[in-house]
Amino acid sequence: MxxxxxxxxxxxxxxxxxxxxxxxxxxxxxxxxxxxxxxxxxxxxxxxxxxxxxxxxxxxxxxxxxxxxxxxxxxxxxxxxxxxxxxxxxxxxxxxxxxxxxxxxxxxxYCEGGDLDLKIQEYKQSGKVFTQRQIIDWFIQLLLGVNYMHERRILHRDLKAKNIFLKNNLLKIGDFGVSRLLMGSCDLATTFTGTPYYMSPEALKHQGYNTKSDIWSLGCILYEMCCMDHAFSGHNFLSVVLKIVEGDTPSLPDRYPSKLNAVLSSMLSKNPSMRPAAAEILKIPYVDEQLKNMQYKYSNMNVKDKGLNWQKEAAPIFDAVQRKVHLQTLQELSEVQKMSPRERMRLRKLNAADEKAKKLKQLAEEKYQENVKRMQEFRSRNFQQLNVDVLH
CATH class of the missing domain: 3.30.200.20 (Phosphorylase Kinase; domain 1)
Structure with missing residues (x-):
């Protein structure tokens, strides 16, 4: 051959x-x-x-x-x-x-629509922007995909606009060339790889990479879809790195809802333990409302819209949204006695998982603060020692 x-x-x-x-x-x-x-x-x-x-x-x-x-x-x-x-x-x-x-x-x-980066550049050059509805739909599609990966303990590690592809105007996450399978929930993949514009502070500081680093990258993609530009940009690699590690968190233009901006800010928190997981973002009231809007939109599509593309692409997205909405609705039901035994068991497991996640998040934050304090003390001691050495 x-x-x-x-x-x-x-x-x-x-x-x-x-x-x-x-x-x-x-x-x-x-x-x-x-x-x-x-x-x-x-x-x-x-x-x-x-x-x-x-x-x-x-x-x-x-x-x-x-x-x-x-x-x-x-x-x-x-x-x-x-x-x-x-x-x-x-x-x-x-x-x-x-x-x-x-x-x-x-x-x-094969995704005939090319990648998201190319689509953004096309719109930018023609002076156009994506509609808010389109951005929200795409963002939720990506969230569902990332949540699916993370539930299976898989990191992407190189989420960026060039690795997001369009097929029938739906977004698909691709290029898992540098993904890693997590062997445990707290494992950190320490390889330094990825595109600087989308890299998290902890990855740039060689502090490891976990699911929250994927969330940071997804936040950068959300900003880029809204603003047609990188969340963190600069004249060279170092200036971009400094903005990511030490710069202010960027905000969305006033034309976007403050609730969407709040979601973005949480995803771009410098402290990874303060960033919400994909599953937590899907439970945020504003995002949950958008999920239900998507469900309504898909369920009310007319017969003409539900053609070949619906059968091949939109229908699976609708099913994924419907499953997610159903699970979140179970948590909101007050009349537990109306649930089936399987639903009650599922709800108990979800509530238990939520409580465990909250405790782990609190513990992670405490550990993070301890490490910050320890690092400050270490630097202070080294600086004092350096002064002594210089004086002698």
Whole structure:
């Protein structure tokens, strides 16, 4: 089989050449065209000969394994298999992974609308902004996707506008190239990676990365959708870092509701323990109200709107919203006796989980303050020692 680069070159230059047009990857994927180069390798649009009509187009990501040891390749493949089990309408579907020659290959869903960064730039150049309704719908879609990941103890670690894709005007989280599976609820992934504009203070200070770091990045994306610009910007890397670590929390323009601005501010709290989890954001009254508005909108779509796109894309989003609204409604019901035994048990578990989360959050805040105090004392002692050394 030809190497992918060679195959792509032959396909684009001489499509009529039958030998090249018939070239198959893993005996099922034919390269249609090269989509570009990502941070981890080349990306191609391919046709899947084994897929159903209408679902044939997929994306192939080619990652050079280079000098990776066999066990590292196996680990990458295992992680890819675990990620392939993610099944949510707000997450780019991960179909398969395999090693071909000296490349690790990933097959994912194709999103015809491109990425969110490109859409923002298009609107910005034409002097347009997204409607408030569109922003809220997209934000909730991303929240549902992030909550789904975090419930399964998966971090994305590189959430940014370029890794959010559009399909039938719905947003999908993609590019899990640097995601990590959490082995425990308090584990911190310490690898320093990601785009500076979306990186959290704790990641920039090498203090580790957890679910709350994903929430920070999502807050930056929310700001960008509202303002068509980065939440933290500067002339160079260092100036951006300083604004993220020490600068003021940005606010939304007055045309947006103060309640949405309050949600953004909580997501961009410098202290990760003070940031709400995705599940907590979905329970904020303002966000919960928007969830119910989405449910009403989808449930009242006319027959014309509920065409092919509804069946393939909007319907799963509606189901996800409906499930989330139902769970949150259970918590608000005062007449518990009207619930089924299963619903009462579910409510008790939810309440117990909420109480545990509150206690953990309080404990985390206390520990954070202790660490800050200890660090200040440590710096003070070192400064005093430095003065003594200089005097002598």
């Amino acid at each position: 030809l190497k992918f680069q060679e195959t792509a070159k032959h396909v684009t230059v001489g499509r009529s050449n039958s030998a090249c047009s018939d070239a198959m990857i893993a005996r099922r994927y034919t390269i249609e065209r090269k989509l570009g180069n990502g941070s981890f390798g080349s990306v191609y649009l391919v046709s899947d000969k084994k897929a159903k009509q209408g679902d044939k187009l997929k994306v192939l990501k080619e990652i050079s394994v280079g000098d990776l040891k066999p066990n590292e390749t196996v680990e990458a493949n295992l992680e890819a298999q675990l990620l392939s089990k993610l099944d949510h309408p707000s997450i780019v579907k991960f179909y398969a992974s395999f090693v071909e020659r000296d490349s690790f290959c990933i097959i994912t869903e």
